[in-house]
Amino acid sequence: MVLRSLKGSLCLLFLWFATTIAIDIHGRVEWNDVCSNATELGRAKAILDSGSEYAGSITASGDFTIFDVPSGTYLLSIITHDYTFDKLRIDVHNPADAQTVEVRPYIEGTPLHPPSTVILPYPIKVSAKGKFAYFSPPDSFNLITMLSNPMTMMMVFGGIMMLATPYMMKNLDPEALEEMKKEQAKVAGVQKAIASGDFKGGISAIMAAADEATAATVAKTPQKSGKSKKSKR
C-alpha cells in the first residue's frame, strides 16, 4: 500500500526506507472480571517508555497499535485512570519482521539486564490486574463492636466480678479460702518489695515462694523493675 502511494516519486523513495525501518506494534487489552469493557476502562493509552514518541490509544475493542517503532528495547505501560496493568518489556530486533518482536514480563524497578527468560506471545496481550480503591470505609458507631472491644469486655467483666466475688467467697470452702489468702499475702509481699525498690527483699521473697505459679510471675518482674528505673531517671 505504501509502495503504491509513492509510485514514480524518486525523492519519496528515501521516505519509504525511513518508514520501513520501523514497525507497528499491535496489542490488545483482554477484558476480564476486573475490567470488562472499554467504557469501564475509560480513556486509556499504551505507551512505550515515557510515551513522548511512541503511543497508541486503546479502542473500544481493546486493540491498540503503536506506530513506527524503530529497533530497540522499550517498556510498555498502559496508562489509565482507574486500573493497574503489568508492565512489559518489548524488544524490537528487526523492524522488517514482526516475528522478531519479543515480549517479556517486567517487574517495576528491576534492571533491564538480564532480560526475563519468559517470552510472551506477540501480538501483545494485557489485562487489568486491579482496580484502584480510592476510598476507605467510614468508621461508624456500632454497639456490638463497642462491646466486643477487649477493653470494654474487661471493664464489664471486672464490674461483674466486683459484684460477684463477695457471694463467691461466701460459698467457698473455708480451707480453700485460707490457702488463697496465704497466696495473696505472698504475692503482695513481692509486689510491695519491688514497689519500695528493695530488690533483695523482693528476691528473697520470691525465693521463699516455693509455689510454681508464683515463680512464673517472678520471671517477668526484673524486666518490669528495669523499666520503672529508666522511667524514673
Add this chain to the structure above:
Amino acid sequence: MRFLPLLFLIHALGCWAIHESDVGTVDWHKKLVGIPLYKSPATAPRFASVDDRNVILTASANNVLAALDAKDGTVAWRYVFDPEDRIAGFYQNGNTVVTLSGPGGAIARGLDIKTGVLTFERRLHANSEGLLVDPNDLGKGIAIGTTSQDVYTLTNGHTVTRLDKSTGKPSWTWSGQDQSSLTLFTKLLTTTDTVYVIGVSSSFASYTLHVVSLSSSTGQVLADSEIPSSIVNASADLFAFVHSGSAFAAWLENGNARSLLLSPTLKNKQAQTLSKQSFEELLDVGLSDLGLFVGKGSRGSTVINLGDNASLGSTIGSSDASAIYAGFHADGKPHIAKSFWSTSTEKYILEVNALDASAPTILPLEHADVAHFTLHVASSGEPQVFLTTESGTVQLYTGTQVQWSREESLATTTLAEFVELPEQISAEADAKGESFTHRLLRHAVQAKDFPRYFSSFVRRFITGSYASATSAATAAADGKLSRDAFGFRQVIVTASHVGGKVFGIDSSNGDILWSRALGAGVTPSKIFTIKAVSDGVDPEVVIVTEKRSEEARDTVVFHLNALTGEDVAGSGTTIVRGQGSDAFLLDYGSKFIIILDDLQRVHFYPDNDESRRAFTDNHSKLSLPSLASKNGHTVIFGSHFAFNEDAGEHPVAYRTWELPLPKDERVQTIDRAHRGPVASLGKVLGDRTTLYKYLNPRLFIAYTVTASKSLCGLYLVDSAKGTVVYQVQLPANNGACNIQATLSENWLVYHYYESEVPSSDVHRTKGYRVVTVELYEGQGPDDKTESSDMSSFDKAATDVFAFEESYIFPHAISALAPTSTKFGISGKDLIVATKNHKIQSFPRRLLNPRRPHRKPTSQEAEEGLFQYDPIIYDDPKRVISHTYEVANVQKIVTAPALLESTSMVFAFGLDMFLTRVAPSGTFDVLSENFNKAQLVLTVSGLIAAIMFTRPMVQRKRLREKWYM
C-alpha cells in the same frame, strides 16, 4: 509477598484516606472543555442529536473534543488530545465522530458520539512528514461517502485515503504530486462514485483552481484539470459543496462569486459568474448543501445561491461589518441568523430569519462581544443558538432565553491566588460609637435568633455533631461573604490568559462569586495580595498585566477588591509605557509592588511616599533574579538597586552578576522558592545531635538545556551574588527538558525521565525518577551557621551539605507543589498532578533522603526512618482527586487554612480542582472517629454502676462498723 513492605509502610504512615462521604464536601471539581475553536468551520461547534438527546460538539483551544449536553450544559463526554496532537477538524458520520489531528492531519480517529469511546485510530503518515500550515485546518479534510458511509481523508494537502467507516482500515491511498509541488489541495467532495479533490496551484499573483477526480472504489485518477481562475486567499475564498447530488466548486474572484459544476471527466471549465453584485467576502454559513452562501459587500449582505443556476437570493441586513452569520436547514428549509448592534433598541441582538415572508425571531443578547454562534432550529420552529464570546463565555439560547452558560475561559487560567475572607462578626459589627438604646435595640432584634440557637445547642450537645476538618465550609446564613470556623472558605482570584478575564471563586464550592474582563489585549502576568483581612480592610489584589494595542505594549496594573471584583483605584493604571520586564511584591511593614521596565528603572505601585521610603530604607539588602535576552539567548542575572541622577525619580536596577554557563547551555526558566513560615530551624537526630537546615531566603531554581549533549540542568542559585549552591545535570527525554521541581525551606524535590540506557548495554532501567534533596548547614550535625539570617557575602553562606536520594516514581507528572500550613508545624506532603489525570499526595517521610539502605537501627527508627526501597508505590488511598479526572493540570497552588493541620490544594490547567489535605493528620480538631455516643454511653454506664453499688457499699460499711 512483594507487597508486604507496602502494607507495613501504609501502616507506618497512618491510614489517612478519603471517605466516600467526603466527596463533594471537602472537594470540588470543575470539568471544563476550553474555549471553542470557532475560527475554522472544521472545528467550530455544531449541533448533533443522539437518541433524541441533543448535544453540541465542539473542539477547543485546549485541544479537547467535547460533547456538551444541550439540556443543561454538562459535559456528556470529552476526549483530551495530547498537546502535540492538535485537532484539525471533526466530522459527524452517523454515530461516529471522525477527527483529524496532528501535524498535517497525521492521525484519524473515530469516536462514538454517545460515549466518546474511541472506535478506531489510524495513522495516515508519520508526524515528521506532517506539513505545517497556517491556519491549522488548511490542506486537511474529511468527506463521507454518500452510500458506503466510508471516510475519505485529505491529509498533508496532497494525500487522499479511503478508510473503513467502523475499523478505519484504509482501502486505497492516492497521493498527488509530492509536497514540493506548487499545488495544495484543500477540499474534498464525494458523490456517488467520484471523489473530487479541490485545491489551488500557485501562479504569479494569485492561485489557480486545480481539481482532480478519483474513482471512489479504486482511487484511480479519472481526470486532472486546472480551471482558469484567480483566487487571492486559498483558505478563505474557496468553497466546495455538494448540492442535490452534484459537486460544485465556488470561489471569489475579483469581488465576483463564481461557481463550477464538477463532472468526473472535468470537461466543463466554464464557471458561471454572479456578476450583478460584487462582494468583499463570501461566507459559508452551513447552508452549502442547498447551494446557499452569504456574500458580504459594501452595501450589505446578500444570500446567494451558487448551485444549479447562480442567483441572488434575499438581501439580509444593511451594511454592518461586525455582523456574524450562521445558518441551519432542516428538510430543505433554510434559516439564517445574524447578530448585530441594533440602533433602534440600543442592544446587541440576534435575528433568526427563515428566508421567507415570516417575521424574524429576535433574541436580545447578554454579551456584546459575540465571536461566533451556531444555529439549530427545532422542528417546532424554536431556534437554539450556541454562542461563544471573545472573553470565553459559552451560552445556549433556547427561544429567547439563556438556557445555560459556561465560563470556559477558566480553562486558560494562568494565575491564582488565595485570599482570606473576613470573619462574620467583623462583617456585622456596627460603628463603635453606638448609643445604649441602639445597642439595646440591636440585642433585642438579635434575641429572635435565641430559640434557634438554643435548639441547635441542645442538638449539638446530644448528637455531638461538631464541625470537623471534613465538614463542608458552609456559607453564612445571611449570604454575606465571610469565613467559616476553620478558614476553609476563601476567595480564589484567578486570571485567565484569554480576554484578561478575572474570576473570584468561592473555595468552598467552586462557585464564581464575581468575574471581570480586563479588556481586549490584556494578558495578566502576576497577581499579588496587597491587602489582607488582617489589615482591617476588605482584601485587595493587584494584577500586573501587559496590554497590547496596535501602537504599543504597556504595563497596566489593576487593583481590585477581592470580595467584589470592583476597582479600588481607577480601572487600570498604566505604570510603564512599553513592556515591563518583571514585577515583585515587597513587604516592609506595608506591601507594595515594584515593576522594572526594559531600561531597568523601578516603578512603584502604589506610588506613594510610604512605599518609596520603605524601598529607600531597604533597597541595599534587596537582590532580585531576572531573565534577560543577550546575544539572542536568555541569561540569568541578579540586580541590585541604586538611586541614579539621570533616571530622575526612578531608582535603577543594575546587574551585579550573571550566571556563567557553558557555551551551549541555554536558560529555560527560573522558579522562585515557596516561602512559608519555618517552624523549626533544625532536625534532631536519634543520637541527640542536630542537623541545622540551610534556610537561605534568596535561593531560586534555574532550569537549563544543553541541546548538543541532550542534557537538562537544574541549579539552586543565591540571588545576591549568583552563587550556585546545588546543581545537577539530568538526561533529556527525547531532546525535551521537562524537569518539574519545587523548593520549600531546605527541601528540593525534582522529577525527570531517566531514559539514558545505551541500547547495546541494557544494565539499568528506564522510568520516571523523583530525587529528594535536603540541604543542611555546615559540614555535618551540630554545625550551625545561621543561614536564615546570614548575609550572602558571608564566607559561610555556601557552607552547605546535602542529603539526596533518588526513587522510581510511578507516574509522569505535569505539576508539583508542597503543602503549606499556617505556621509550618505540620509535615509537608508533596502534591503531584500526574499525567493520567490525578492529583496525588506523597508523604514527606517516604521521600526522606536519609532512609537507610539496611534495616534501620533503633536510633533511626526513633527518628521515624524506615528502610530504603527504590520504588515509590502508587497508593490509591492517597489519590486526593479520587474518581475525578482532573485533566491537564498546569499548576498547583497550596494555601493554609486557619487550622494548622490542614492545607488547601488548588489545581488548575484545563480543569479546576480543590481539596483539603492534612499531612500530619487533623491533630487540632476532634478526630473524625471521635464517638460522642460511645463516650456518653460509657459515662452513663459508669453512673448507673455507681448508683447501683453505692447502697451496697454503704450497707457493707455499716456492717463493718457493727462487727469490727
